[in-house]
Amino acid sequence: MITLFHCVSARSFRPLWTMAEIGLGYELKMLPFPPRVHARHFLDSNPLGTVPLLIDGATRMTESAAMCQYLAERYRSPQLLVPPDDAAFGAFLNWIHFGEATLTFPQALIIRYSQLEAPERRSPQIVADYSRWFLGRLRAVETAVASRDYLCGDQFTIADISVGYALMLAEQIGLGSQLPHAVGEYWKRLSDRASYQEANISQMNAARAQGVSEQSFVPCFG
DSSP: OEEEEEOTTSTTHHHHHHHHHHTOOEEEEEOOSSHHHHOGGGGGTOTTOOSOEEEETTEEEOOHHHHHHHHHHHTTOGGGOOOTTSTTHHHHHHHHHIIIIIIIHHHHHHHIIIIISOGGGOOHHHHHHHHHHHHHHHHHHHHHHSSSSBTBBTBOOHHHHHHHHHHHHHHHTTOGGGSOHHHHHHHHHHHTSHHHHHHHHHHHHHHHHTTOOGGGOSSOOO
């Protein structure tokens, strides 16, 4: 049984969504945010005290985008992958990492300086600057999906999960209305998928069942 340590709406939503898309069974262990402060016992499992943490037998992983690729390859789900001999393989890998390195990075700063820092340390200027940065980086996504359904043509892949998580977070932190039209339509296609909705319901039900406070139900990073 795969075990995923998760905070609501954290990066660990990517592998959760991937497992729902594949149809894998898993154990979801919910943590209050931030776990390194409010769940000190978690440091025994992950010394960084961050989520995600995925355990699958002897395999332990802490990078959300890598988990998506691992799950799709390990559990033989070629429909979520682009093979190496495909002309789109390089773009596929690039989009997987674009979702995390390029899109999620500025969002982390937006959330930190609008919600997580003490009031006297919050910075509207940082929030505004990195909001513009994030929206500017969406030009690449807009170009890619202006004339096709998904990043790699007509095929939904884990690249869409990686980038789609950043769009989910954008909506939750108040940037959804500023998404370019083509990106907004693309996000609607992603969020209408049964696997996305299943993963979202799963995290909320698990959090409530495990006694995670609803105060943790905010955009967060482990």
